[in-house]
Amino acid sequence: MNKLKFKAIVSSLLLITFLVVAITGIGLWLAPSGRIARLENWEFLGVFDKHRLENLHTRFGFLMVGLILIHLFLNWKMFLGELKVLFGVKREK
Numbered sequence: 742m743n744k745l746k747f748k749a750i751v752s753s754l755l756l757i758t759f760l761v762v763a764i765t766g767i768g769l770w771l772a773p774s775g776r777i778a779r780l781e782n783w784e785f786l787g788v789f790d791k792h793r794l795e796n797l798h799t800r801f802g803f804l805m806v807g808l809i810l811i812h813l814f815l816n817w818k819m820f821l822g823e824l825k826v827l828f829g830v831k832r833e834k
Contacts, residue, residue: 748815755812758805765789765798 768785772778778791785794813820824830 744815751808751811751815755805755808758801758808761801762798762805765794765801768794769798 765785768789769791772785772791772794773781773783777783782790784790789797
C-alpha cells in the first residue's frame with residue numbers, strides 16, 4: 742500500500758471517529774445524571790443507554806487520539822511548515 746493511500750485511510754478513519762465522538766458527546770451532554778438516567782431508562786437515539794454511550798465515547802476518543810498521532814507522524818513536514826508560517830519563521834537563503 743502506498744503512502745498516499747495510507748494517508749487517505751487514516752484521514753477517513755479520523756473523520757469517522759470524530760463524528761462518533763461528537764455525536765456521543767452531544768448525547769452525554771443531553772443525558773440526565775446517572776441515577777436519573779437509570780431510573781427512567783433514558784436512551785439516546787432510542788438505542789444507547791448512558792452507560793453504553795459513555796463506553797462508546799471513551800473508546801472512540803482513545804482511538805481518535807491514536808489516529809491523530811499517526812496523522813501527525815505522516816504529515817510532519819507539512820505540520821512544521823505550517824507552524825513556521827504561523828509564527829513567522831523565515832527561511833535563510
